[in-house]
Amino acid sequence: MFIPNTEAERNEMLQKVGLSKIEDLFSDVPKEFRYPDLNLPEAVSEMEALQNLKDLAIANDSTEDLICFLGAGAYNHYIPAAVDAIISRGEFLTSYTPYQPEVSQGTLQAIFEYQSLVASLTGMDVSNASHYDGATSAAEACVLAYHHFRGKRTKFVLSRYLHPHYRETIKTYFQGYEDIHIMGDQVEDGMQTREDLLKLVDYDTAIVYVQYPDFLGRVQDFKAFAEQVHAFGAILAVSVNPLALGLIKPPSEFDADIVTGEGQPLGIPLSYGGPYLGIFTTKNEFIRKLSGRLVGETVDNEGKRGYVLTLTAREQHIRRSRATSNICTNQGIIALTSAVYMSLLGKQGLKKVAKLNYDKAHYAADQISKLKGFELVNLGSFFNEFVVRTPIPVNELNLLLLDYDILGGYDLSTDYPELKNHMLLAVTEMNTKDDIGYLVETLQEVTND
Amino acid sequence: MTEPTIFEISSPGRAGVKFPTSDVPEMDVPNEFLRAELPMPEVSEIDVIRHFTRLSQLNYSIDTGFYPLGSCTMKYNPRINEVTARLAGFAKVHPLQPVETVQGSLALMHDLQNWLGEISGFPGVTLQPAAGAQGEYVGVLIIRAYHKDRKDNKRTKMLIPDSAHGTNPATSSMSGFDVVGVATDKNGNVDLESLRAVCDDTVAGLMLTNPNTLGLFEQDVVEVINIVHEAGGLVYGDGANLNALLGVLRPGDLGIDIMHFNLHKTFSTPHGGGGPGSGPVGVAEHLVDYLPCPTVGILEEGSEDYPPLYGFIEPAKSIGRMKAFYGHFGMLVRAYTYISMYGKDGLKKIAEGSVLNANYLMMLLKDTYKLAYDRLCMHEFVLEGHWPDAPGIHALDIAKRLMDYNFHPPTNYFPLIVPEALMIEPTETESKQSLDLFAEAMIKIAEEAKTQPELLKSAPHNTPIGRLDEVKAAKDLVLCCWIPERNT
Numbered sequence: 001m002f003i004p005n006t007e008a009e010r011n012e013m014l015q016k017v018g019l020s021k022i023e024d025l026f027s028d029v030p031k032e033f034r035y036p037d038l039n040l041p042e043a044v045s046e047m048e049a050l051q052n053l054k055d056l057a058i059a060n061d062s063t064e065d066l067i068c069f070l071g072a073g074a075y076n077h078y079i080p081a082a083v084d085a086i087i088s089r090g091e092f093l094t095s096y097t098p099y100q101p102e103v104s105q106g107t108l109q110a111i112f113e114y115q116s117l118v119a120s121l122t123g124m125d126v127s128n129a130s131h132y133d134g135a136t137s138a139a140e141a142c143v144l145a146y147h148h149f150r151g152k153r154t155k156f157v158l159s160r161y162l163h164p165h166y167r168e169t170i171k172t173y174f175q176g177y178e179d180i181h182i183m184g185d186q187v188e189d190g191m192q193t194r195e196d197l198l199k200l201v202d203y204d205t206a207i208v209y210v211q212y213p214d215f216l217g218r219v220q221d222f223k224a225f226a227e228q229v230h231a232f233g234a235i236l237a238v239s240v241n242p243l244a245l246g247l248i249k250p251p252s253e254f255d256a257d258i259v260t261g262e263g264q265p266l267g268i269p270l271s272y273g274g275p276y277l278g279i280f281t282t283k284n285e286f287i288r289k290l291s292g293r294l295v296g297e298t299v300d301n302e303g304k305r306g307y308v309l310t311l312t313a314r315e316q317h318i319r320r321s322r323a324t325s326n327i328c329t330n331q332g333i334i335a336l337t338s339a340v341y342m343s344l345l346g347k348q349g350l351k352k353v354a355k356l357n358y359d360k361a362h363y364a365a366d367q368i369s370k371l372k373g374f375e376l377v378n379l380g381s382f383f384n385e386f387v388v389r390t391p392i393p394v395n396e397l398n399l400l401l402l403d404y405d406i407l408g409g410y411d412l413s414t415d416y417p418e419l420k421n422h423m424l425l426a427v428t429e430m431n432t433k434d435d436i437g438y439l440v441e442t443l444q445e446v447t448n449d
Numbered sequence: 450m451t452e453p454t455i456f457e458i459s460s461p462g463r464a465g466v467k468f469p470t471s472d473v474p475e476m477d478v479p480n481e482f483l484r485a486e487l488p489m490p491e492v493s494e495i496d497v498i499r500h501f502t503r504l505s506q507l508n509y510s511i512d513t514g515f516y517p518l519g520s521c522t523m524k525y526n527p528r529i530n531e532v533t534a535r536l537a538g539f540a541k542v543h544p545l546q547p548v549e550t551v552q553g554s555l556a557l558m559h560d561l562q563n564w565l566g567e568i569s570g571f572p573g574v575t576l577q578p579a580a581g582a583q584g585e586y587v588g589v590l591i592i593r594a595y596h597k598d599r600k601d602n603k604r605t606k607m608l609i610p611d612s613a614h615g616t617n618p619a620t621s622s623m624s625g626f627d628v629v630g631v632a633t634d635k636n637g638n639v640d641l642e643s644l645r646a647v648c649d650d651t652v653a654g655l656m657l658t659n660p661n662t663l664g665l666f667e668q669d670v671v672e673v674i675n676i677v678h679e680a681g682g683l684v685y686g687d688g689a690n691l692n693a694l695l696g697v698l699r700p701g702d703l704g705i706d707i708m709h710f711n712l713h714k715t716f717s718t719p720h721g722g723g724g725p726g727s728g729p730v731g732v733a734e735h736l737v738d739y740l741p742c743p744t745v746g747i748l749e750e751g752s753e754d755y756p757p758l759y760g761f762i763e764p765a766k767s768i769g770r771m772k773a774f775y776g777h778f779g780m781l782v783r784a785y786t787y788i789s790m791y792g793k794d795g796l797k798k799i800a801e802g803s804v805l806n807a808n809y810l811m812m813l814l815k816d817t818y819k820l821a822y823d824r825l826c827m828h829e830f831v832l833e834g835h836w837p838d839a840p841g842i843h844a845l846d847i848a849k850r851l852m853d854y855n856f857h858p859p860t861n862y863f864p865l866i867v868p869e870a871l872m873i874e875p876t877e878t879e880s881k882q883s884l885d886l887f888a889e890a891m892i893k894i895a896e897e898a899k900t901q902p903e904l905l906k907s908a909p910h911n912t913p914i915g916r917l918d919e920v921k922a923a924k925d926l927v928l929c930c931w932i933p934e935r936n937t
Contacts, residue, residue: 001790002524002525002527002717002877002878003798003799003802003877003878004878004879004880005802005805005806005880005881009880009881010805012881013805013806013809013881014805016809016812016813017805017808017809017812017825018812022801022805025801025804025805025808025825026666026697026698026800026804027825028665028666028668028825029666029694029697029698030670030671030698030703033698033699033702033703034697034698035696035697035797036570036696036698036699036702037793038567038568038696038793038796039567039793040564040567040568040788040792040793040796041789041792041793042792042793042794043789043790043791043792043793043794043795044789044790044792045790046529046790049529049533049786049789049790050529050532050533052789053533053536053539053782053785053786054536054538055553056538056539056553056554056556056557057533057536057537057538057539057553058538058553059538059552059553059556060538060539060542060550060551060552060553060554061542061546061550061551062537062538062540062541062542063541063542063543064537064541066550068543070543070545070546072545073545073773073774074543074544074545074774076541076543078468080465080466080494082465082494082497082498084535085498086497086498086501086502086505088531089501089502089505090510090511090512090513091505091506091508091510091512091513092505092508092510092721092722093510093512093526093531093719093721093722094510094511094512094523094525094526094719094720095508095509095510095511095516095720095721095722096516096518096521096523096720096722096723097720097722097723098722098723099518099860100509100848100852100857100858101914101917102849102852102909102912102913102914102915102916102917103507103508103509103852103857103909103912103913104507104508104509104722105452105504105507105508105913105914106504106505106506106507106508106722107508107722107723109452109454109504109507110501110504110722111722111723112454112928112929112930113454113455113456113930115928115929116454116456116929116930116931117455117489117490119928119929120487120488120489120929120931121487121489125929126928126929127928127929129723130724132579132580132583132725132772133579133772133773133774134773135770135772135773136579136583136771136772143623163773165770165772165773165774166773168769168770169769169770169771169772169773171769172590172741172768172769172770172771173586175590175593175594175768175769176590176593176623176624176625176626177625178625219482221481221482245484246484246487247478247483247484248478248482248483248484249482249483249484249485250484262773269535269540269541269779270540270541270542270543270544271534271539271540271542271778271779272539272542272543272544272551272554272774272775272778273544273773273774273775273776273778274544274579274725274772274773274774274775274776274777274778274779274780275579275724275725275727275777275778275779275780276773276774287926287928293723294928295928296922296923296925296926296927296928297922297925297927297928297930298917298918298919298921298922298925298927299917299918299921300914300915300916300917300918301907301915301916301917301918302915304451304914304915305451306451306914306917307917308917308919308922310919310922310923310926310928311923311926326582326585326586326616326619326620326623329580329581329582329723329724329725329726330723330724331721331723331724331725332720332721332722332723332724332725333719333721333722333724333725334721334724334725335724336501336721336722339455340497340501342489343455343465343490343492343497343500343501344465344466344492344494344497345464345465345466345489346459346463346464346465346489346490346491346492347487347488347489347490347491348464348491349464349465349466349468350487350489351487352468353468355471355475355478356468356469356471358476358478359471359473359474359475359476360471360473362476363473363474363476381479381482395547398547399547399549402547402549402550407543407546407550410545429468429469432472433472433473436473
């Protein structure tokens, strides 16, 4: 199977090592613990393994079985066939971190292009080679801010409409820092406004984190907000849906210092939550404080253009305990996935897919707002997600929708007790007008008594 | 030839994907939000396919040759893993679907938690950490939470042997611990005197890599663990080198309290040019309540007629969430596939094969290269890449010259405690023939080092590009390219 040597070859090798049996290789392992009996299933062949995995897979209802209107940080988009063709190539898939640039130019140039594509899309000066996902990118942005102010600014102000998982992740990362105060995301009466958040910002604030479009789908202008944040010398970080940036202004236009985000909408399968892609970009002034890998352009001994990992002195394997982050991988093949996707769609495709999302979501919102018992919660401009007040609790409604093969929207009361009976619906290019019509009819039918 | 960047081949008006014509009315985007410029490349599908295919051909990979990169466990990545991870029922499932609609995913995760626990001897497992480094962070946060919960607030020291992975000290200081080094003795083990000297009631824990980065099994491992436990500290096991022990030893049985797994090393998920990894963490009984949330559990027991209902549970004293959603699920599917194909009696063959390959290769090379510690190794070993009669030749030159023989170089300059280190890990998926060829090349290079040193100094000669100017890269800092003027 995956171990080539035959018994005869093994014996020959053992003899060379000067041992008579395989067990002798483990003479350093305490004898009483050697070769435990493992309570695991018996081995299966590839054919049987595939069947077992298929049995598990069909026990799930996928977005091929259900019409999906669920988003909340992960979105159902079309992935062109060419993406998988490239990322399945063994030369990309089975290489490691490009420590030896002479035999890793493929990975290095691909990461360099990823950095360039992401910097162009976000409008920022520089992108790293990626982090794990949108949540850990947000946590790393806070780490950057903490070290930027040498630990002297101890307040992190997080918008209540930054993804709940991202806020939780930031709190987990900082539980060892007892002087840090994380605020801004407490329950309030009614909706938190930008002004509410600004009231918390002062000269002790290291970072202010907002999301664009935010967790409720809203697109807001942060220009005046950014000026206020900068007046206190704090860092403004913005978490984005990168696909939206094909259509709406990038955060660089309102002077964001750090732009992070979940790269999953850029050609990455839903895959039950991962692996996804942590986008991480900044202004030039933070380059030396970025965590994670960076690829830079250089030349070889004959002057030929080539690429290497650069500014590695920031990283854990050199600085060890003085490094500010322990990150030692990037998302590799997933970053490549998004680079191939962004290249294929290009300028026109990214605009087109973003506009399809926008138009379909607005059409769906308009149709649902006409339904009896449902109300579009008017929160201003939105991209491909919006909030609807429902006549019955969202979790109950979603179970009814499932009987009609519809995967309903996110139950906002999960994270926002003040938003009972509020559903966050996502509509993408994958939803046809007929799908939307079917959703609207079904919503009416299942709540019509 | 240099491959142009995707920006350089951009030609205005080209597109690689056609989307359907919209079937709903067009809506205007308010001007205040409408993006004016989108400076992205414009290329066709064949442009993209050729560009990235040509880039791929500039890479060395496991699929193209022997990749003995020490500490990275570059074993063959079975193709079936790629098939199972892409099944629609796994790849096209949304993480926030009602649990009733994702029982297949949850059953797989529940089984994998149990399997990893069984393999390692830990009753609690989280699959959430995104990579080994994040698994380490989970481990250190759990150590912190455990002492804090017991109001044992003096414990500020994290002990780290000098043979540890570079991430260990970084992880510890990220979590606010003071890092205290522990020396290695003359046999390559943790020096017990050095350990005893720093063990007191301020010790939070010890981060132990076993086998260590010298590829050696800690001969006094039980004693090491006892010393730390007696001082009230916990022992964290860095599981990066678990490949050497699969089915042969369960680290939990030794008394280790926490350990992370690297699914991308031990359990064959592809390294992907640097990621994604996957770093589940196993813990002993007294730490189960601190695991990150959520973990997968059984919400309603099954019966003969019904399977159980799987869902999420929040450990009582959880350190919290480490990332969005539940982990690198696609990697979990691959690892599950792999483990199921080895089964209860097959896993030990992985450890046996990797340890045999390493010892065989070490025997072939130890007369030519100085062996840092001459004893049976586990899955890897460390050689010194220098000779008194080849002045000016360094490990780096040997590494570069190996590329001319079409091998990926070993890890060099790590571990730090061996001068001119060459750290070689063949893994169990290499045949005797590939080891013989590699040894032949290494021996030839040792000869060249003495007779034609310039061959090594100017290597590599047969690669797509020569030695690169890393100083220029850091000084001039070009981190992005843009669409050239002529194309815009």
